[in-house]
Amino acid sequence: PEPLLQTPPAPGTGRTLRVCALYPDLMNIYADRGNLLLLQRRCAWRGIGFELTGAGLGDAVDPDAHDLFYMGGGQDRDQALCAQDLVDTKREAIHAAAARGAVVLAVCGGYQLLGHSYELGDDLLPGVGLLDLKTVRHDGKRLIGNVAIEVELPGLDGPRVVAGFENHGGRTHLADGQPALGRVLKGHGNTGESGTEGAMSPTGTVIGTYIHGPLLPKNAWLADWLTQRALGLEEPLAPLDDAMESAAHASAKAAAGLS
Ligand code: GLN
Numbered sequence: 001p002e003p004l005l006q007t008p009p010a011p012g013t014g015r016t017l018r019v020c021a022l023y024p025d026l027m028n029i030y031a032d033r034g035n036l037l038l039l040q041r042r043c044a045w046r047g048i049g050f051e052l053t054g055a056g057l058g059d060a061v062d063p064d065a066h067d068l069f070y071m072g073g074g075q076d077r078d079q080a081l082c083a084q085d086l087v088d089t090k091r092e093a094i095h096a097a098a099a100r101g102a103v104v105l106a107v108c109g110g111y112q113l114l115g116h117s118y119e120l121g122d123d124l125l126p127g128v129g130l131l132d133l134k135t136v137r138h139d140g141k142r143l144i145g146n147v148a149i150e151v152e153l154p155g156l157d158g159p160r161v162v163a164g165f166e167n168h169g170g171r172t173h174l175a176d177g178q179p180a181l182g183r184v185l186k187g188h189g190n191t192g193e194s195g196t197e198g199a200m201s202p203t204g205t206v207i208g209t210y211i212h213g214p215l216l217p218k219n220a221w222l223a224d225w226l227t228q229r230a231l232g233l234e235e236p237l238a239p240l241d242d243a244m245e246s247a248a249h250a251s252a253k254a255a256a257g258l259s
Helices: 032-047 076-099 107-116 221-229 241-255
Strands: 005-007 018-023 048-053 068-071 102-108 117-120 123-127 135-136 143-151 160-168 168-175 184-188 207-211
Touching: 005 032, 018 032, 018 076, 018 221, 032 048, 032 068, 032 221, 068 107, 068 221, 076 102, 076 107, 076 117, 076 123, 102 107, 102 117, 102 221, 107 207, 143 241, 160 221, 160 241, 221 241
Parallel strands: 018 048, 018 068, 068 102, 102 207, 117 135
Antiparallel strands: 005 048, 117 123, 135 168, 143 160, 143 184
């Protein structure tokens, strides 16, 4: 398929971040596509090439052709369109990619589809089972608002804060032993009660989270960490002038009620 977006690497560097967006049209609530644009801009500013391929309904996925797989959030009805297709046409490829260390990042509805299932009343949407969790649609109120969590990722010098916005009806229950992405500081998180938010593989390279905002523009440090892992680099990426990104992070934290 033709790339949706492509910028070449700076001459002589030759490195390119190859991203596959799963269902870029159907799974893009709250402009989650902004996460992809942020990855592209930060690569371009550093002379790293960027290539974005979309995989929609019925499209097969090559597990070796991408360094990072991305799926945004969606309404229940859009998720229902994607869920079976994801299992039927993409499940094996996503597992194979994750097993070789590719990054998988999924937000909200996409996060729910990385688990075993999403129970919606009488319907049970299947998930790909990359994370050991289940989601159940709750009759009660939606979990909506600004959110801030504390996360610890391999290779970072200490805990960091991820801040953003959540809006979900589903409650996600992690199996015993399934690491959360973080600990809720403000907001609801996975169930509104568990104190956990999101989920990740032990290496941190498979991440699911309820945080929109979009996630990465408000947490540029996380974008850089994911890009470093996706490219298999030992060293952190060169720093950028992040004055605006830091201000966005501070304002997202403040909106959630953290100073
Ligand atoms: N439809 C899902 C829910 O309400 C996910 C929503 C979203 O992606 N924001 O739980």
